[in-house]
Amino acid sequence: MAFTSDQIWSLLGWTPSADQARQFTVLQLQLAHWNRRLNLTRLVQADDYWIAQIYDALWPLLPQPQGRQGPRRIVDVGTGGGFPGLALAISLPQARLELVDSAARKCEAVRAMAHSLGLSSRVQVHCERAELFARRVGMRGQVDLAVARAVAPAPVVAEYLVPLLTPGGEALLYRGRWDQADEDGLGRAAALLGATLVRRQQRQLPAERGLRTVLGLSPTAPCPGRYPRKVGQPARRPLA
Ligand code: SAM
Numbered sequence: 001m002a003f004t005s006d007q008i009w010s011l012l013g014w015t016p017s018a019d020q021a022r023q024f025t026v027l028q029l030q031l032a033h034w035n036r037r038l039n040l041t042r043l044v045q046a047d048d049y050w051i052a053q054i055y056d057a058l059w060p061l062l063p064q065p066q067g068r069q070g071p072r073r074i075v076d077v078g079t080g081g082g083f084p085g086l087a088l089a090i091s092l093p094q095a096r097l098e099l100v101d102s103a104a105r106k107c108e109a110v111r112a113m114a115h116s117l118g119l120s121s122r123v124q125v126h127c128e129r130a131e132l133f134a135r136r137v138g139m140r141g142q143v144d145l146a147v148a149r150a151v152a153p154a155p156v157v158a159e160y161l162v163p164l165l166t167p168g169g170e171a172l173l174y175r176g177r178w179d180q181a182d183e184d185g186l187g188r189a190a191a192l193l194g195a196t197l198v199r200r201q202q203r204q205l206p207a208e209r210g211l212r213t214v215l216g217l218s219p220t221a222p223c224p225g226r227y228p229r230k231v232g233q234p235a236r237r238p239l240a
Contacts (some may be wrong), residue, residue, distance in 0.1 A: 078151030
């Protein structure tokens with residue numbers, strides 16, 4: 001038996017408004033629609049959608065602690081078919097989101113999905129390389145929360161995300177299995193970027209969908225101006 005959306009909210013300990021619940025259903029329909037044309041993701045139906053997309057996107061951020069103001073400016077780098085970015089946009093209605101991907105057709109689909117969800121006023125889609133986006137005036141050093149899921153090895157993703165952060169901001173890396181060697185590598189990359197590991201959380205996804213790990217990095221100093229390096233360099237020569 002597949003999980004229902006209500007069971008997913010209960011597992012997350014969060015209750016969406018009626019409008020948010022409707023938006024998650026619209027997002028599933030939109031994803032199925034665009035997937036027929038573009039092959040965006042295989043995670044569209046039943047548990048694939050509600051657990052591997054929605055629950056997986058939201059568990060590191062929900063529920064928001066009572067009274068604490070959530071992140072205002074969020075960037076999702078390598079958003080692909082819109083995850084985790086669109087799920088965050090629905091569940092954090094006070095936030096503005098920038099969704100970044102270098103694949104033009106994916107960006108077109110995600111832009112259309114954001115429009116269908118009524119989110120165009122606070123969700124912008126940028127068809128751009130992460131290395132260039134992080135150098136934009138108005139983005140570098142301006143972001144409260146920068147996230148990435150399934151984009152590149154952790155030290156590469158750290159180089160895309162950390163330069164975007166405000167001094168109190170956080171880069172959240174969505175990973176699967178994680179070991180001490182991974183953590184040592186990410187720690188070395190973070191130190192070069194002027195950041196440090198501030199959280200490591202693990203959770204088994206429901207329905208035996210596997211172990212997930214999120215790693216949080218926060219700045220300890222201004223990120224040196226040489227990062228991120230030129231397009232392609234972070235992936236070709238990772239910092240660790
Ligand atoms: N984050 C989505 C998810 O979890 O479903 C998509 C993951 S998909 C495997 C990786 C995406 O990252 C692709 O859409 C790819 O175009 C994008 N990507 C990889 N490197 C990138 C870069 N340097 N700049 C912008 N986009 C990048």
